[in-house]
Amino acid sequence: MAKVHEITIWTRGVTMDKEGRDIATAIGNAAHEEGKHVQFFDNYEDLPDRVLVTTRKYVRISDEEIEHKYVYTNDYPEVVIIAEPTIIKGIDVLRGMSPGGTLIINSHRDIDYLLKFIPNKDLLGTVATLDADAISGIKTVDFSGSEGGVDTAGVGGGMAAAMAGAFAKVTGMVKKETLAKIVKDVAGMEKGYAEVQVRKLR
Protein backbone atom coordinates (compact mmCIF):
# COMPACT_ATOMS: atom_id res chain seq x y z
CA MET A 1 0.00 0.00 0.00
CA ALA A 2 1.30 3.39 -0.94
CA LYS A 3 1.90 5.96 1.76
CA VAL A 4 -1.22 7.70 2.97
CA HIS A 5 -0.63 11.35 3.82
CA GLU A 6 -2.74 12.14 6.86
CA ILE A 7 -3.78 15.74 7.46
CA THR A 8 -5.58 16.76 10.66
CA ILE A 9 -7.32 20.10 11.06
CA TRP A 10 -8.09 21.39 14.55
CA THR A 11 -10.90 23.91 14.90
CA ARG A 12 -13.51 25.16 17.37
CA GLY A 13 -16.98 23.70 17.57
CA VAL A 14 -19.98 25.54 16.02
CA THR A 15 -18.38 28.99 15.68
CA MET A 16 -15.54 27.82 13.43
CA ASP A 17 -16.82 24.38 12.48
CA LYS A 18 -17.65 25.34 8.89
CA GLU A 19 -14.24 26.98 8.38
CA GLY A 20 -12.41 23.89 9.62
CA ARG A 21 -14.56 21.69 7.43
CA ASP A 22 -13.93 23.98 4.46
CA ILE A 23 -10.16 23.59 4.83
CA ALA A 24 -10.58 19.80 4.72
CA THR A 25 -13.06 19.94 1.83
CA ALA A 26 -10.94 22.32 -0.24
CA ILE A 27 -7.74 20.30 0.19
CA GLY A 28 -9.56 17.00 -0.38
CA ASN A 29 -11.37 18.16 -3.50
CA ALA A 30 -8.20 19.70 -4.93
CA ALA A 31 -6.21 16.50 -4.43
CA HIS A 32 -9.04 14.48 -5.96
CA GLU A 33 -9.05 16.81 -8.95
CA GLU A 34 -5.33 16.12 -9.39
CA GLY A 35 -6.03 12.41 -9.64
CA LYS A 36 -5.15 11.34 -6.11
CA HIS A 37 -7.11 8.96 -3.95
CA VAL A 38 -8.71 10.99 -1.20
CA GLN A 39 -10.82 10.73 1.93
CA PHE A 40 -12.00 13.73 3.94
CA PHE A 41 -14.52 13.85 6.74
CA ASP A 42 -15.61 15.38 10.04
CA ASN A 43 -14.46 13.78 13.22
CA TYR A 44 -16.82 11.30 14.78
CA GLU A 45 -15.15 11.21 18.19
CA ASP A 46 -15.57 14.90 18.97
CA LEU A 47 -19.19 15.15 17.85
CA PRO A 48 -21.66 16.50 18.76
CA ASP A 49 -19.57 19.61 19.04
CA ARG A 50 -20.43 22.48 21.34
CA VAL A 51 -19.50 26.15 21.09
CA LEU A 52 -15.70 26.58 21.26
CA VAL A 53 -14.96 22.91 21.96
CA THR A 54 -11.92 21.67 20.07
CA THR A 55 -12.90 19.44 17.15
CA ARG A 56 -10.99 17.77 14.35
CA LYS A 57 -11.44 17.37 10.61
CA TYR A 58 -9.43 14.89 8.59
CA VAL A 59 -8.02 14.53 5.09
CA ARG A 60 -6.17 11.56 3.64
CA ILE A 61 -4.31 11.72 0.35
CA SER A 62 -2.67 8.77 -1.38
CA ASP A 63 -1.44 7.79 -4.84
CA GLU A 64 -3.17 4.43 -4.54
CA GLU A 65 -6.50 3.34 -3.17
CA ILE A 66 -6.76 4.01 0.57
CA GLU A 67 -7.50 0.74 2.27
CA HIS A 68 -8.39 1.77 5.82
CA LYS A 69 -11.95 2.81 5.05
CA TYR A 70 -13.45 2.31 8.47
CA VAL A 71 -10.80 4.08 10.54
CA TYR A 72 -12.25 7.49 11.31
CA THR A 73 -9.33 9.19 13.03
CA ASN A 74 -5.92 10.13 11.69
CA ASP A 75 -3.70 8.37 14.20
CA TYR A 76 -0.43 9.43 12.56
CA PRO A 77 -0.91 12.92 11.13
CA GLU A 78 1.80 14.20 8.80
CA VAL A 79 0.41 17.72 8.61
CA VAL A 80 -1.55 19.46 11.38
CA ILE A 81 -3.47 22.65 10.62
CA ILE A 82 -4.64 24.81 13.54
CA ALA A 83 -7.57 27.03 12.56
CA GLU A 84 -7.65 28.81 15.94
CA PRO A 85 -4.26 29.31 17.66
CA THR A 86 -5.39 29.06 21.32
CA ILE A 87 -5.95 25.33 20.74
CA ILE A 88 -2.20 24.71 21.14
CA LYS A 89 -2.50 25.66 24.83
CA GLY A 90 -5.13 23.05 25.53
CA ILE A 91 -4.41 20.02 23.37
CA ASP A 92 -1.47 17.84 22.36
CA VAL A 93 -2.00 18.61 18.69
CA LEU A 94 1.06 16.67 17.52
CA ARG A 95 -0.06 13.39 19.09
CA GLY A 96 0.90 10.48 16.83
CA MET A 97 3.04 12.59 14.50
CA SER A 98 6.23 11.03 13.16
CA PRO A 99 9.40 13.15 13.41
CA GLY A 100 9.61 15.70 10.59
CA GLY A 101 5.93 16.62 10.45
CA THR A 102 4.41 19.95 9.53
CA LEU A 103 2.37 22.37 11.65
CA ILE A 104 0.43 25.28 10.14
CA ILE A 105 -1.11 27.77 12.57
CA ASN A 106 -3.57 30.57 11.86
CA SER A 107 -1.95 33.27 13.99
CA HIS A 108 -0.38 36.71 13.78
CA ARG A 109 2.02 35.82 16.59
CA ASP A 110 5.71 35.04 16.41
CA ILE A 111 6.61 31.40 15.66
CA ASP A 112 8.99 31.23 18.66
CA TYR A 113 6.25 32.40 21.03
CA LEU A 114 3.78 29.81 19.71
CA LEU A 115 6.35 26.99 19.95
CA LYS A 116 6.66 27.70 23.70
CA PHE A 117 3.25 26.09 24.17
CA ILE A 118 4.21 22.91 22.30
CA PRO A 119 6.42 20.74 24.55
CA ASN A 120 6.85 18.03 21.88
CA LYS A 121 7.95 20.51 19.20
CA ASP A 122 11.04 18.35 18.52
CA LEU A 123 8.80 16.25 16.27
CA LEU A 124 8.30 19.14 13.88
CA GLY A 125 10.19 19.47 10.64
CA THR A 126 8.37 22.56 9.42
CA VAL A 127 6.26 25.15 11.17
CA ALA A 128 4.30 27.85 9.39
CA THR A 129 2.05 30.70 10.47
CA LEU A 130 -0.47 32.71 8.54
CA ASP A 131 -2.72 35.49 9.80
CA ALA A 132 -5.75 34.13 7.99
CA ASP A 133 -8.16 36.07 10.20
CA ALA A 134 -6.63 39.32 8.94
CA ILE A 135 -6.90 38.21 5.30
CA SER A 136 -10.54 37.26 5.43
CA GLY A 137 -12.07 37.96 8.84
CA ILE A 138 -15.09 35.91 7.82
CA LYS A 139 -16.02 32.91 9.92
CA THR A 140 -19.03 31.31 8.32
CA VAL A 141 -21.48 29.75 10.76
CA ASP A 142 -23.41 27.30 8.62
CA PHE A 143 -24.19 23.66 8.98
CA SER A 144 -24.58 22.81 5.31
CA GLY A 145 -22.02 20.23 4.31
CA SER A 146 -21.67 18.86 7.84
CA GLU A 147 -21.88 15.15 8.55
CA GLY A 148 -21.94 14.23 4.88
CA GLY A 149 -24.70 16.66 3.89
CA VAL A 150 -24.74 18.67 0.66
CA ASP A 151 -22.83 21.94 0.96
CA THR A 152 -25.05 24.71 -0.35
CA ALA A 153 -23.11 27.55 1.32
CA GLY A 154 -20.04 26.98 -0.87
CA VAL A 155 -16.53 25.99 0.11
CA GLY A 156 -13.88 28.45 1.26
CA GLY A 157 -15.84 31.69 1.61
CA GLY A 158 -13.99 32.71 4.77
CA MET A 159 -10.55 32.31 6.33
CA ALA A 160 -10.50 28.66 5.26
CA ALA A 161 -9.51 29.73 1.73
CA ALA A 162 -6.37 31.46 3.02
CA MET A 163 -5.44 28.46 5.16
CA ALA A 164 -5.88 26.12 2.18
CA GLY A 165 -3.58 28.40 0.17
CA ALA A 166 -0.99 28.28 2.95
CA PHE A 167 -1.25 24.49 3.00
CA ALA A 168 -0.57 24.35 -0.76
CA LYS A 169 2.54 26.53 -0.37
CA VAL A 170 3.98 24.75 2.68
CA THR A 171 3.38 21.12 1.74
CA GLY A 172 3.02 21.18 -2.04
CA MET A 173 0.50 18.33 -1.81
CA VAL A 174 -2.03 20.26 -3.88
CA LYS A 175 -1.57 22.98 -6.48
CA LYS A 176 -2.71 26.56 -6.03
CA GLU A 177 -4.36 26.48 -9.46
CA THR A 178 -6.51 23.50 -8.50
CA LEU A 179 -7.56 25.15 -5.24
CA ALA A 180 -8.59 28.25 -7.18
CA LYS A 181 -11.24 26.17 -9.00
CA ILE A 182 -12.74 25.03 -5.70
CA VAL A 183 -12.68 27.88 -3.16
CA LYS A 184 -15.08 30.83 -3.33
CA ASP A 185 -12.58 33.42 -2.10
CA VAL A 186 -9.82 32.96 -4.69
CA ALA A 187 -8.10 36.26 -3.81
CA GLY A 188 -7.93 35.23 -0.15
CA MET A 189 -6.47 31.86 -1.13
CA GLU A 190 -3.79 33.54 -3.28
CA LYS A 191 -2.99 35.90 -0.41
CA GLY A 192 -2.66 32.98 2.01
CA TYR A 193 -0.33 31.27 -0.47
CA ALA A 194 1.82 34.39 -0.75
CA GLU A 195 1.86 35.54 2.89
CA VAL A 196 2.47 32.32 4.82
CA GLN A 197 5.63 32.40 6.95
CA VAL A 198 7.53 29.13 6.84
CA ARG A 199 10.37 27.98 9.06
CA LYS A 200 12.29 24.74 8.66
CA LEU A 201 13.25 23.27 12.03
CA ARG A 202 15.34 20.37 10.80
Add this chain to the structure above:
Amino acid sequence: MSEKLPGYGTITVPVDRAVPFGAVTPAPVLQQELFFTSNWRIVRPVIDDEKCTRCLTCYIACPDSCWAYNEEADEMVWNAQFCKGCQVCIQQCPTEALTPQAELDFEDGVVWLEKPF
Protein backbone atom coordinates in the same frame (compact mmCIF):
# COMPACT_ATOMS: atom_id res chain seq x y z
CA MET B 1 -10.38 -1.29 40.32
CA SER B 2 -12.79 -2.50 42.98
CA GLU B 3 -15.34 -0.28 44.62
CA LYS B 4 -17.93 -0.69 47.36
CA LEU B 5 -21.25 0.78 46.30
CA PRO B 6 -23.92 1.39 48.97
CA GLY B 7 -26.60 -1.28 48.72
CA TYR B 8 -25.14 -2.89 45.62
CA GLY B 9 -22.21 -4.85 47.00
CA THR B 10 -18.87 -4.68 45.27
CA ILE B 11 -18.25 -4.31 41.55
CA THR B 12 -14.97 -4.85 39.78
CA VAL B 13 -14.28 -2.70 36.73
CA PRO B 14 -11.46 -3.89 34.47
CA VAL B 15 -8.92 -1.16 33.73
CA ASP B 16 -9.70 -1.18 30.01
CA ARG B 17 -13.41 -0.61 30.73
CA ALA B 18 -12.89 2.23 33.18
CA VAL B 19 -14.66 5.45 32.17
CA PRO B 20 -12.61 8.48 31.01
CA PHE B 21 -11.85 11.40 33.27
CA GLY B 22 -14.78 13.58 34.21
CA ALA B 23 -17.40 10.84 33.96
CA VAL B 24 -17.38 10.11 37.69
CA THR B 25 -16.36 12.98 39.96
CA PRO B 26 -16.58 13.70 43.67
CA ALA B 27 -19.23 16.31 44.51
CA PRO B 28 -20.04 18.86 45.72
CA VAL B 29 -16.74 20.71 45.45
CA LEU B 30 -15.85 24.15 44.13
CA GLN B 31 -13.39 22.79 41.58
CA GLN B 32 -13.48 19.34 40.02
CA GLU B 33 -9.83 18.40 39.84
CA LEU B 34 -10.66 15.77 37.23
CA PHE B 35 -12.41 17.98 34.74
CA PHE B 36 -10.78 20.76 32.76
CA THR B 37 -12.68 22.86 30.25
CA SER B 38 -10.30 25.81 30.13
CA ASN B 39 -9.04 24.71 26.71
CA TRP B 40 -12.37 25.88 25.27
CA ARG B 41 -11.33 29.43 26.09
CA ILE B 42 -10.13 31.94 23.48
CA VAL B 43 -10.68 35.02 25.63
CA ARG B 44 -9.95 35.41 29.34
CA PRO B 45 -11.80 37.87 31.63
CA VAL B 46 -9.30 40.07 33.42
CA ILE B 47 -10.46 41.88 36.56
CA ASP B 48 -9.48 45.42 37.50
CA ASP B 49 -9.57 45.30 41.30
CA GLU B 50 -9.87 49.08 41.61
CA LYS B 51 -13.05 49.26 39.53
CA CYS B 52 -14.65 46.17 41.09
CA THR B 53 -17.34 47.02 43.67
CA ARG B 54 -17.83 43.38 44.81
CA CYS B 55 -21.46 43.50 43.64
CA LEU B 56 -21.15 39.78 42.76
CA THR B 57 -23.03 40.20 39.46
CA CYS B 58 -20.34 38.08 37.80
CA TYR B 59 -20.90 35.34 40.36
CA ILE B 60 -24.61 35.29 39.54
CA ALA B 61 -24.15 35.68 35.79
CA CYS B 62 -21.54 32.97 35.30
CA PRO B 63 -23.26 29.77 34.06
CA ASP B 64 -20.49 27.65 35.56
CA SER B 65 -19.82 29.46 38.85
CA CYS B 66 -16.30 30.39 37.87
CA TRP B 67 -16.36 33.57 39.93
CA ALA B 68 -16.34 33.35 43.73
CA TYR B 69 -15.89 35.91 46.49
CA ASN B 70 -13.17 35.34 49.05
CA GLU B 71 -14.55 37.15 52.10
CA GLU B 72 -11.38 37.00 54.19
CA ALA B 73 -9.15 38.54 51.55
CA ASP B 74 -11.98 40.69 50.11
CA GLU B 75 -11.24 39.68 46.54
CA MET B 76 -12.91 38.00 43.61
CA VAL B 77 -11.47 34.57 42.76
CA TRP B 78 -11.56 33.32 39.17
CA ASN B 79 -11.56 29.61 38.35
CA ALA B 80 -8.99 29.36 35.57
CA GLN B 81 -9.38 25.62 35.08
CA PHE B 82 -13.10 25.64 34.39
CA CYS B 83 -13.86 29.03 32.75
CA LYS B 84 -14.79 28.48 29.11
CA GLY B 85 -14.43 32.13 28.14
CA CYS B 86 -18.11 32.73 27.32
CA GLN B 87 -17.71 36.41 28.35
CA VAL B 88 -21.13 36.68 30.02
CA CYS B 89 -19.42 38.16 33.12
CA ILE B 90 -17.75 40.81 30.96
CA GLN B 91 -21.07 41.74 29.37
CA GLN B 92 -22.87 41.90 32.73
CA CYS B 93 -20.27 43.75 34.83
CA PRO B 94 -21.90 47.12 35.70
CA THR B 95 -18.64 48.94 36.43
CA GLU B 96 -16.65 47.58 33.46
CA ALA B 97 -14.12 46.08 35.85
CA LEU B 98 -13.87 43.00 33.63
CA THR B 99 -12.17 43.20 30.26
CA PRO B 100 -11.57 40.51 27.63
CA GLN B 101 -7.98 39.61 26.82
CA ALA B 102 -6.72 37.00 24.37
CA GLU B 103 -5.87 33.75 26.15
CA LEU B 104 -2.66 33.39 24.12
CA ASP B 105 -1.33 36.60 25.71
CA PHE B 106 -0.84 34.62 28.92
CA GLU B 107 1.81 31.97 29.32
CA ASP B 108 0.03 30.35 32.26
CA GLY B 109 -3.16 28.30 32.08
CA VAL B 110 -1.79 25.61 29.80
CA VAL B 111 -3.89 22.47 30.12
CA TRP B 112 -2.62 20.30 27.29
CA LEU B 113 -4.96 17.32 27.23
CA GLU B 114 -4.23 14.19 25.20
CA LYS B 115 -7.68 14.23 23.62
CA PRO B 116 -10.40 16.90 23.38
CA PHE B 117 -12.58 15.39 26.13
